[in-house]
Amino acid sequence: MNAPVRVLLIGSAGRMGQAITEVAKRDPNIDIVAQCDRDDSIETGMAACQVAIDFSMPDAIDEICRLALQHGRPLVIGTTGHSPVQKQSIEVAAKSVPIVFASNFSIGVNALFWLTRKTAEMLGDEFDLKIVETHHRMKKDAPSGTAKTLAEILGKSRNIDAEIPIESIREGEVVGEHSVIFSGPGEQLDLVHHARSRETFATGALSAARWVVGRKPGLYNMEDVLGL
Ligand code: NAD
Numbered sequence: 001m002n003a004p005v006r007v008l009l010i011g012s013a014g015r016m017g018q019a020i021t022e023v024a025k026r027d028p029n030i031d032i033v034a035q036c037d038r039d040d041s042i043e044t045g046m047a048a049c050q051v052a053i054d055f056s057m058p059d060a061i062d063e064i065c066r067l068a069l070q071h072g073r074p075l076v077i078g079t080t081g082h083s084p085v086q087k088q089s090i091e092v093a094a095k096s097v098p099i100v101f102a103s104n105f106s107i108g109v110n111a112l113f114w115l116t117r118k119t120a121e122m123l124g125d126e127f128d129l130k131i132v133e134t135h136h137r138m139k140k141d142a143p144s145g146t147a148k149t150l151a152e153i154l155g156k157s158r159n160i161d162a163e164i165p166i167e168s169i170r171e172g173e174v175v176g177e178h179s180v181i182f183s184g185p186g187e188q189l190d191l192v193h194h195a196r197s198r199e200t201f202a203t204g205a206l207s208a209a210r211w212v213v214g215r216k217p218g219l220y221n222m223e224d225v226l227g228l
Helices: 015-025 043-048 060-072 084-093 107-123 145-158 199-212 222-228
Strands: 005-010 030-038 051-054 075-077 098-101 126-133 166-170 176-186 187-195 218-220
Touching: 005 015, 005 043, 005 199, 015 030, 030 043, 030 199, 043 051, 043 060, 043 176, 051 060, 051 199, 060 075, 060 084, 075 199, 084 098, 098 199, 098 222, 107 145, 107 187, 107 199, 107 222, 126 145, 145 166, 145 176, 199 222
Parallel strands: 005 030, 005 051, 051 075, 075 098, 098 218, 126 166
Antiparallel strands: 126 176, 176 187
């Protein structure tokens, strides 16, 4: 059996950090050798790991990219809500180290991305497009990173620059729901995904961590990891 992959977990005290810790305990291929949260040093853990997983907040990204480059470590980035400048830091770092950057690590949502692309191509311009996303009231960014990815997919499939309307709802403890609504003449098609637990994102992020170690530098997403 191969040795487990040594992981640094950034944002370890958060909802996703805790879900990843729980899933990793049951995975013999993963060893979380270091953890950090706000105000902890990232450097020692970056030096000790083979790959760093980030589920924290967007303002952490400059330091994470700087240390990943300094130590030559791959990254798995699950944090959402980065500004265009912060996204640029990720793109620059990906020229030197492999990075999986995904707005959603669940296999079901990545199937939704694929289905959205195919459906938009199939249905054509007579169908109006809308995205609705619902998350728990503590979520900081709106619209969700997943809703933005869905909007990008729709924009590219239709070859349009116009903004796709996104409705963001924040209520209760909803883990994550996304609907893509195609309203056409006399019919409506809805593609809907419900995340029931954070374990689905945690499992996907750990698969991405195993996958990215040893890859060539570049910016990858979860569809690359899943081979979709
Ligand atoms: P959370 O608020 O529960 O946890 C974030 C944690 O990061 C907190 O413990 C916080 O103290 C810590 N943190 C903040 N700034 C930090 C810094 N500079 N360095 C280190 N740690 C820092 O949030 P969450 O629900 O766990 O979500 C975390 C992020 O992951 C959010 O951006 C969320 O949108 C995203 N998310 C992505 C996916 C996905 O599949 N890609 C799934 C769920 C959540």
